[in-house]
């Protein structure tokens with residue numbers, strides 16, 4: 001690529017870890033291919049990925065990190081909210097989206113600064129609908145980055161466009177997801193759209209229909225896992241979907257200390273957990289972690305802890321800071337930590353997840369089925385125990401368990417965003433499903449084999465000439481060609 005044709009991708013992630021982390025990986029993948037990248041972020045999120053930013057700068061990668069103040073006060077959000085963990089505390093509220101939309105003018109101003117190379121395209125998170133206006137203003141294509149796969153995306157579109165789910169009153173009755181070439185069932189209570197307020201309803205509608213207005217879609221997935229659904233999704237939106245993942249593999253050769261801080265400063269700074277894993281038998285450890293947003297109540301934590309303990313497997317268990325409570329601390333201190341000493345490792349805070357999953361001692365992952373967690377498990381060849389909470393996580397669970405056959409369901413019946421002290425899965429069920437995941441006889445062996453094979457396919461997809469690598473090449477070429485055409489039309 002010469003100076004004129006080097007494309008400039010402007011990446012606009014949602015200011016939340018699960019959305020920012022894969023975009024950081026995409027930024028690196030693009031930059032390693034010689035593309036100029038501007039990564040738009042907020043100061044809070046920039047602080048989280050500081051080490052990554054420093055490393056990109058030190059390596060001379062052409063990634064610029066553009067920090068925009070999150071306009072909380074102007075959007076009617078509580079003062080000082082720009083300093084908190086945005087998504088878990090604010091959720092996807094209208095005020096949150098209003099604040100995001102107010103980033104439009106500052107972003108345009110910064111992108112028009114004389115030293116900035118002209119933008120070639122905007123790749124923005126699916127929830128940043130306002131970036132279509134930025135792209136139009138700059139005369140460049142907008143590509144949507146979906147933080148999830150084509151199976152859940154297609155299911156969501158099909159559920160929305162059918163009246164089946166509206167017609168049924170029973171929230172617990174299994175219903176067939178329409179329009180798939182095979183049978184997949186979920187209940188109304190597990191649907192991403194269950195009991196939504198009208199405002200959220202409107203936002204989901206807008207988000208899903210925006211696909212049809214954009215230039216194309218970028219998905220963190222790979223053909224070997226989802227080809228049927230990628231094709232189905234492209235057909236449904238009438239646009240190209242470039243599957244360029246799993247992007248978490250970009251740093252597969254990195255030193256473990258770098259891998260550990262993807263996305264946040266780890267609370268296990270000394271990486272003691274990884275040192276402990278070195279001392280444990282291969283594939284014997286269960287890793288339990290529920291992403292960055294889902295909230296686990298103190299009583300549910302006790303059930304998880306007791307279930308893990310009773311399973312007799314060694315475990316690494318992550319408890320988020322906002323889930324910590326005096327009651328939980330007391331329970332941990334009153335015997336749990338002592339009785340599991342040498343066999344259990346509790347991390348309070350941000351765990352080095354990719355590094356843990358990649359460790360040969362880990363043989364199973366209890367996950368909330370966030371898309372990144374699912375892909376990270378696949379890449380590490382680790383089967384999952386699925387414990388979805390909300391959004392499209394139940395659909396991800398179906399993909400892991402019913403379609404790919406690499407997961408065991410914990411048996412969560414309904415969507416939950418509870419902040420109370422409810423229990424969704426009791427200790428006996430936790431114990432039983434952990435045993436099934438980790439032991440599971442012939443069935444367990446088959447599951448492990450399938451996961452490993454899928455992980456191999458994921459790696460191949462990301463290698464030079466692999467399907468995702470090739471799709472990234474096509475994407476860069478598509479944007480470059482688009483720009484050449486636009487420039488020649490304008491006589492520049």
Ligand code: UDP
Nearest residue numbers: 018021291292293350351353370371372373
């Ligand atoms: N993550 C991590 N350590 C933690 C919690 C989360 O590294 O203690 C990372 C995890 O590896 C994944 C992302 O945060 O990359 C979470 O994204 P996911 O889509 O799984 O779930 P979300 O947090 O968006 O619900």
